Amino acid sequence: MRVGIGYDAHRLVEGRRLVLGGVVIPFEKGLLGHSDADVLVHAINDALLGAAALGDIGSHFPDTDPKYKDISSILLLKKVGELLKREGLGVVNIDSVICAEKPKLSPFIEKMRQNIADALNIAKEKVSVKATTTEGMGFEGRGEGISAQAICLIKKL
Numbered sequence: 001m002r003v004g005i006g007y008d009a010h011r012l013v014e015g016r017r018l019v020l021g022g023v024v025i026p027f028e029k030g031l032l033g034h035s036d037a038d039v040l041v042h043a044i045n046d047a048l049l050g051a052a053a054l055g056d057i058g059s060h061f062p063d064t065d066p067k068y069k070d071i072s073s074i075l076l077l078k079k080v081g082e083l084l085k086r087e088g089l090g091v092v093n094i095d096s097v098i099c100a101e102k103p104k105l106s107p108f109i110e111k112m113r114q115n116i117a118d119a120l121n122i123a124k125e126k127v128s129v130k131a132t133t134t135e136g137m138g139f140e141g142r143g144e145g146i147s148a149q150a151i152c153l154i155k156k157l
Helices: 039-051 073-086 106-120
Strands: 002-013 018-020 023-025 089-099 127-132 145-156
Touching (some): 023 106, 039 073, 039 106, 039 145, 073 106
């Protein structure tokens, strides 16, 4: 068994869609990034890649490569799942948390869990997604950005 941890943060800006866990969230701002800037999926990708000792999301999907411009992070997660499978590794579980003052994310959590599970071809019960605020503190609390953390456990198949 191997464990991995991932973290990501992106700035909130006008003129972008807000995508978290592969779900488009109705909000007046979105996350700035080369891809769709889905901080939740980016953190999960890094946790999985780290557990497998396969580098990080930037080494596999560099933001200098135009083919990843505005790409769905869920598609990148599918590719990470394929990398794990080629290495003979499978996901035991994923636990994650999104840190955002706004918008309220609870109505979207179950769809996020399903999207992540589907991308990795695992049971939804193996994926935990939580959301929290910082009670107005820090860049998340001021509404300047959103961050996410993830931890995973993987094993040899």
